Amino acid sequence: MNPFASRITGNSWVIPVLLLSLVLGIMVRMAWVTKDTVRDRSRYFSPDQQSRVLASFQNVQDETAAMNAEIAKLREENTKLQNAMGEGTSQNKILNESLQQTKVYAALTDVEGPGISVILKDGKPREGIGDGEIIIHDVDVLRLVNELRAAGAEAITVNNHRVSGSTSFTCVGPTIYVNGTAVTTPIKVNAIGDPEALTSGIKFPTGVVTEIRSADESMVQILTLKNMRMPPFTGSTTTKFLKVPTQPK
Amino acid sequence: MILFLLGILVFALVGALLFTEPIRGVGAQYVAIACLAGFDTVCGGIRSGLEGKFHNEVFVTGFVFNVAIAFFLAWLGDQIGVPLFLAAALVLGSRIFTNLSLIRRFLLTKWQDARDRKRSQRQPGTST
Numbered sequence: 313m314n315p316f317a318s319r320i321t322g323n324s325w326v327i328p329v330l331l332l333s334l335v336l337g338i339m340v341r342m343a344w345v346t347k348d349t350v351r352d353r354s355r356y357f358s359p360d361q362q363s364r365v366l367a368s369f370q371n372v373q374d375e376t377a378a379m380n381a382e383i384a385k386l387r388e389e390n391t392k393l394q395n396a397m398g399e400g401t402s403q404n405k406i407l408n409e410s411l412q413q414t415k416v417y418a419a420l421t422d423v424e425g426p427g428i429s430v431i432l433k434d435g436k437p438r439e440g441i442g443d444g445e446i447i448i449h450d451v452d453v454l455r456l457v458n459e460l461r462a463a464g465a466e467a468i469t470v471n472n473h474r475v476s477g478s479t480s481f482t483c484v485g486p487t488i489y490v491n492g493t494a495v496t497t498p499i500k501v502n503a504i505g506d507p508e509a510l511t512s513g514i515k516f517p518t519g520v521v522t523e524i525r526s527a528d529e530s531m532v533q534i535l536t537l538k539n540m541r542m543p544p545f546t547g548s549t550t551t552k553f554l555k556v557p558t559q560p561k
Numbered sequence: 562m563i564l565f566l567l568g569i570l571v572f573a574l575v576g577a578l579l580f581t582e583p584i585r586g587v588g589a590q591y592v593a594i595a596c597l598a599g600f601d602t603v604c605g606g607i608r609s610g611l612e613g614k615f616h617n618e619v620f621v622t623g624f625v626f627n628v629a630i631a632f633f634l635a636w637l638g639d640q641i642g643v644p645l646f647l648a649a650a651l652v653l654g655s656r657i658f659t660n661l662s663l664i665r666r667f668l669l670t671k672w673q674d675a676r677d678r679k680r681s682q683r684q685p686g687t688s689t
Contacts, residue, residue: 324615324617325606325609325610325615325617325620326565326610328606328617328620328621329569329603329606329607329610329620330568330569330572331572332599332602332603332606332620332621332624333569333572333573333576333603334572334573334575334576334579335576335599335624336573336576336596336599336600336603337572337573337574337575337576337577337579337580338576338577338579338580339576339592339595339596339599339628340573340576340577340596341576341577341578341580341583342580342583342584342589342592343583343584343589343590343592343593343595343596344577344583345583345589346583348583348585349583349584349585349586349589352585352586352587352589353587353589353590356587356590356646
């Protein structure tokens with residue numbers, strides 16, 4: 313028996329309403345804000361909504377941190393296994409050495425060495441300086457990383473997130489994201505390399521350090537470190553589109 | 562009636578599960594406003610159904626047109642730099658409230674009528 317028929321007289325309207333609520337369900341799903349779409353959507357949110365919605369995705373970041381730790385552990389075990397295999401014959405040894413070198417280059421291992429640490433923090437508001445100028449933006453971090461690389465940095469971390477070939481710097485509202493993980497000021501950019509070369513390499517007149525310092529001297533701090541240790545890159549290394557050609561050129 | 566309202570929820574959920582991937586980019590924002598229009602029309606449909614004034618053509622065209630207009634307004638607002646989606650959200654939001662409160666009052670009246678009828682049926686036996 314149709315449960316609707318007994319209660320609703322002349323139920324010609326029940327079916328259309330039900331069908332269009334199905335369509336409505338599809339539409340709501342299409343417009344749902346998820347982790348992947350939150351970045352495109354956040355500019356439409358009102359400021360308080362922005363902080364609430366972004367905070368609800370914060371849990372995802374805790375999960376991400378836990379998974380990153382797991383990835384680091386598994387990759388380390390992988391290295392151990394590769395080393396164990398490489399111990400057998402001299403051929404295996406050479407193969408493994410070149411494999412480990414490649415992994416160092418791809419930022420997939422712990423590294424240590426001398427270098428510098430650049431600490432960026434928001435300045436204090438004062439007369440004659442716009443708010444935009446005393447805030448550290450994603451672009452500032454991006455430019456600093458680029459300038460460090462140009463100055464010969466061999467490995468870079470941003471707030472202890474290792475910078476690899478696929479690292480991105482973006483922002484959602486007031487938060488800067490490194491590889492999709494939120495970081496907050498003070499932002500600590502560490503670089504391994506010749507400390508003197510790195511320091512002079514980022515202090516040129518049109519560089520980002522000079523630019524930020526012109527707004528507020530206290531926003532940039534540069535430290536020289538004799539030795540520092542960096543964690544490996546823990547983001548995804550899976551590729552979807554690229555293939556290595558099998559035919560020789 | 563409760564079954565029917567549950568049915569609407571179930572249908573909406575089925576619809577949500579049929580379409581698994583939220584769309585990317587600003588298009589989703591326009592669809593979000595269109596959702597409000599769709600929700601408003603469904604509420605309006607239930608209301609007119611309860612009031613016995615339901616016309617299928619009016620309902621279906623209302624759904625399609627309201628959704629399209631809301632989508633278009635949100636898009637146009639972006640093109641000319643005016644937050645028109647706010648206007649759509651405001652108007653549609655208040656209409657949803659009106660429709661839902663009318664549905665509630667209608668159901669409440671119906672329920673009270675039924676209760677009064679029961680009472681009056683019982684009364685002749687007790688009063689005499």
